[in-house]
Every structure is written in structure tokens, then in C-alpha cells.
Amino acid sequence: MKTRYKTLILAAFFTGLTAVGAFIRIPLPFVPITLQVLMVLLSGLLLSPRAALLSQAAYVLLGLSGVPVFAGGGGISYTLSPTFGYLMGQIPAAWVISRIVNRGEVAFKKIFLAAMAGISIMYLLGVTVLFLNLNYVAGKPTDLAQVLHIGVYPFIFPDLLKAAAAALLTLKIRRVSKGPL
Template sequence: MKSPRGLILAALFAALTAIGAYIRIPFPVVPFTLQVFFVLLSGAILGPRRGCASQLLYLAMGLLGLPVFSGGGGVQYVLHPTFGFILGFPVASWVVGTISRIGRGENFWQYLAASLAGIAAIDAIGILVLYLNLNYLAGVPTSFWRAMQVGLFPFLAFDAAKGVAVAIVALKVKEHYLFS
């Protein structure tokens, strides 16, 4: 990723992820946002290294205090119950980029499988950190099952829809532009 083009594309997807944090659909407890859409798309379009770099940049911007997370920014955000989902963004982008490139057979089903795997990575890290934050930082005794009921199940259908949208958009972008 030493080329200026690679740096610009990584910065672009970091910015898109930040914008996605503020495109909200109200929902009890935590609103739906389009962050995950841009995280998955970054891996599908940029590949594992550039996609992961874009999400690391997004994470760094937020931790340095820029209000790029859906609830603001700053180092104190690590104490936020949903911070684990953001920690999963670089991993998810890398997973999506890696799976999307297997055999160079980039097609709708491969992008969809990659997106669903990326969502699984975000959710696995997010639910684990949510469980730990609630039990050990917030002092709210919570079972792992309850953490999944609150932080995972309400979002599955919406995240699956984002995965389908990413597969469609990635396929169209790859047909018309050379990003690899």
C-alpha cells in the first residue's frame, strides 16, 4: 500500500465509514447505521490489506478524538459497551478482502459469503467485548446469551441486508473500475 492511490483509497473508505456512522435508522438502544456497509465494502473493493488499513485509520481517527463513531470519539470510547464492534471493523475488512479474492472468482456469491463472514467477525468481537464491558466495567451481571439477545439478534436481518447490498455494489464497482 505504498502507492499514493492506495493511501487515498484507504482514506476514502475511512471517511465513508465515518459518514456511515451518521446515517442512522432509529432503533431502541442502538440505532442502525451504515458503518458496517462501508467496512465490508472496503474489504471487497480494496482487498485485505488496504481495506484493513482503511478501518485502522478510522479507528485511530476516532480514538484520537475526532467524532467519527456513531456516539462521538475519544479514547474514553473504549469503555462504551459497543466499542468491540468497532474493534471488529479492521478484522472484518481483512476477512472480506481475503475471501473475496479466493481463486480470483469474484462473483455475487463469493462477495456475499465474504460479507457474511465479515459480519460474523464484527459480531464475534463485538459480543465478546459487550459481555466483558457489561460484566466487568459497568458492573451489570449479564450472561453471554443476554449479550447476544441485546447486541446481536436485533441486528442480524439488517446486517444480512447490508451484506447483500455490498455483494451487489462490489460486483458492479469491480466490473466498471479497477481497484485491485
């Protein structure tokens, strides 16, 4: 298959997986989680940097255009949502993960650390937009410590588990496919 078509097909596939992952909820006592982040990690870990970036950019653009692919729906008004930064973070996160993992040897530690780098990017953009949203859109004065308490701390352990699961899946898939998809 020609590289351009393969890139587009794989990007579209992971766009769909990310959308489906947003609706698969795992109810936890305090914070329900979805499999969306896992799909973002897998897109970066399994695809080329271009395909990974394209898959997440297409997902965000689909949601902003009104297709209800986000966990909370869709539409341009989502740009004012407190969680919009996390969605925007998926785009560079997938690209960075792919750049890291597609250089040199691939081992569990490297894959896991690449996934954690991507999660850190999503947290950075997410916390920034959450802080701005709470303070300037919602008009609720909130300091950084409170924002971290709302938007990072409850998700650290589940995201560590997702990074580990993504790393294990990646090793198995790459063994079968003999490299990135």
C-alpha cells in the same frame, strides 16, 4: 498512479466513507441502524487487503484520538464503551473480507459469504467486549444469552440486507473497474 499512493488514497477515502456512514441513521422500530457496517463491508470487498485494513484502522484511530467519527462521538474513553468491540472488529473484518474476495472468481455468493464472514468477526469481537463490559466495567451480571439478545439478534436481519446490498454494489463496481479498486 503508483500502488503505494493509490492504496493510501483509497484507504483514506474509505476511512471517510465509514465516518460518514456512522452518521447516516435509518430509524427502525426497535433498533436504529447506521450505514457504517455497509461501508466496512465495501472497504473489504472493493479494496486490497492492506488498503481495507488501513482504512478501518485509521477510522478507529481517528475516533480514539478524539475526532468525533464514531456514532457516539470519539475519544480514548470509547475503549470503555460497550460497543468498542464492534469497532475493533471492523479492522480484521475488512482484511478478511478482502482476502476472501480477492482470490479466484468473483460471484454474488462468494461476495455475500465474504461479507457475512466479516460481519461474524465484528459480532465475535463485539459480543466479547460487550460481555466483558457489562459484567466487569458496568458491574451488571449478564450471561451470554442476554448479551446475544442485546448485541446480535436485533442486528442480524439489517446486516443480512447490508451484506446483500454490498455484494450487489461490489459486482457492479467491479464490472466497471475491471477488478478491485
